[in-house]
Amino acid sequence: MEKYDVIIVGSGPAGMGAAFSLLESGKKCSILMLDKTPYSTGGMRNDCKMNFTFPIGFPLEYWEENTANHYLEKVTAFLKPTILPKSNIETYQKRAERLGCSLLEIKQTHLGTDGGLQLIKELQKKLSDAGVTLALGETVTGIDNVNKFITTDKREIGYKNILIAPGRQGFHFLQEIMKALGVNYIDNVVDVGIRVETRIEHYPIVKDYYDPKFYFPEKVRTFCTNSGNAHVVREKYTTSRGDEWFSVNGHAFKADENKNNGLVNFAILKTVRFTEPLASGQEFAEHLGLMAVLMGGGKPLMQRVGDFRMGRRSKESDFNGDLYDFKPSLVGASPSDISLAMPSKILRYIWSGMKKLDTIVPGILHPSTIMYYPEIKLYANKPQYIDNHFCVQKNVYFAGDGAGTSRGITGAWASGIRAAEGIIENLD
Numbered sequence: 001m002e003k004y005d006v007i008i009v010g011s012g013p014a015g016m017g018a019a020f021s022l023l024e025s026g027k028k029c030s031i032l033m034l035d036k037t038p039y040s041t042g043g044m045r046n047d048c049k050m051n052f053t054f055p056i057g058f059p060l061e062y063w064e065e066n067t068a069n070h071y072l073e074k075v076t077a078f079l080k081p082t083i084l085p086k087s088n089i090e091t092y093q094k095r096a097e098r099l100g101c102s103l104l105e106i107k108q109t110h111l112g113t114d115g116g117l118q119l120i121k122e123l124q125k126k127l128s129d130a131g132v133t134l135a136l137g138e139t140v141t142g143i144d145n146v147n148k149f150i151t152t153d154k155r156e157i158g159y160k161n162i163l164i165a166p167g168r169q170g171f172h173f174l175q176e177i178m179k180a181l182g183v184n185y186i187d188n189v190v191d192v193g194i195r196v197e198t199r200i201e202h203y204p205i206v207k208d209y210y211d212p213k214f215y216f217p218e219k220v221r222t223f224c225t226n227s228g229n230a231h232v233v234r235e236k237y238t239t240s241r242g243d244e245w246f247s248v249n250g251h252a253f254k255a256d257e258n259k260n261n262g263l264v265n266f267a268i269l270k271t272v273r274f275t276e277p278l279a280s281g282q283e284f285a286e287h288l289g290l291m292a293v294l295m296g297g298g299k300p301l302m303q304r305v306g307d308f309r310m311g312r313r314s315k316e317s318d319f320n321g322d323l324y325d326f327k328p329s330l331v332g333a334s335p336s337d338i339s340l341a342m343p344s345k346i347l348r349y350i351w352s353g354m355k356k357l358d359t360i361v362p363g364i365l366h367p368s369t370i371m372y373y374p375e376i377k378l379y380a381n382k383p384q385y386i387d388n389h390f391c392v393q394k395n396v397y398f399a400g401d402g403a404g405t406s407r408g409i410t411g412a413w414a415s416g417i418r419a420a421e422g423i424i425e426n427l428d
């Protein structure tokens, strides 16, 4: 059986951060990086908007500000981002504060979906040139940490140390791995919300601040704003019983005057935390997702704000005729009534957030604005870590969004570095 000093599962930012740290350490070790797809499927491949300010992307249960900033410096030094300019921030901040909300000013960069792919290709080439073995298009299916090998859809491979960083899409896979290893975990938190799509003139703040981070009361926030050549997409998820459901998401290509569609999209999410009785955030989200596909005939739902305010279901004709001034960028969504599918408490707080946002940046509640549902973020696996390097069992490390150590590209990269530092100690 082939054997490596370090196996890294997942070629997203967590896996990349770890691989480059191992190389930079100068320790002589053989490294294998596996991914089930040729190019990682998370944020680097989709939109690649990177945030370089704490606490964006750093879950507070694992990161203190000093620690996060220490690692953010390393991420910045490696990625050398070109930070986007911002303007008029104080004006928006004052308006937000009047309403009991806040606008966080953060350092950001945006490569776009096309720029992200370019970055991934460059990083893969650097790794390969440095002697890292890349096995892309190979899916890991199981682990045996007693005999120190993994199984994939092609073979068995031995390891001395392993980092598993499968991202949000690998949330379910990671739970299976934790069951196999006997690692305790909880996943009691989930973000549920909608994606808003409108014309740029109805949300002009994006000309001043590419991805404005508004925080509203009751743990509601804006997330992942895209503009210019911006599109809403749907991501397919499968429950453990094999039922399919969708979460919507958004991304943008690099700004290009000839291709810009004049639209902007962003999520408004509410964090839901289960305490007593402790429930699984993933299972809760799956039930919501299944309810939405049931109502949408197998598709996510969409509704015009004008219809929502009137308590009226949106119809196909509301998206095709000239009644409103733009067509949805997501073709595969069903006109519907999202208030029938979304828990009322979540919807109430989200709508309250939207009204506040419309007061801060007037325009968002234009009748033509589209609300897509559901947008769900499954990144709340909280494994029981046994040290500060995200070790779960001797020689086994987790990192990234699927393992709850990050909520964004830079946080994932930082988690990968932190896990690699633990692995490097084992290599001594």
Ligand SMILES: Cc1cc2nc3c(=O)[nH]c(=O)nc-3n(C[C@H](O)[C@H](O)[C@H](O)COP(=O)(O)OP(=O)(O)OC[C@H]3O[C@@H](n4cnc5c(N)ncnc54)[C@H](O)[C@@H]3O)c2cc1C
Binding pocket: 009, 010, 011, 012, 013, 014, 015, 034, 035, 036, 037, 039, 040, 041, 042, 043, 044, 046, 047, 048, 049, 050, 051, 057, 138, 139, 140, 141, 165, 166, 167, 168, 169, 170, 173, 224, 235, 249, 250, 251, 399, 400, 401, 402, 406, 407, 408, 409, 410, 412
């Ligand atoms: C559509 C979309 C857009 C996003 N946009 C942004 C953004 O612009 N900015 C931002 O900061 N964050 C964004 N995010 C969040 C972002 O994905 C993460 O924060 C970041 O990519 C997490 O990094 P990661 O390394 O943990 O996981 P990922 O980047 O998701 O990488 C994990 C990799 O593991 C692989 N994998 C999973 N299971 C297996 C298996 N069993 N065997 C082998 N390989 C496996 C996957 O194929 C994947 O490539 C986005 C997420 C999505 C889904």
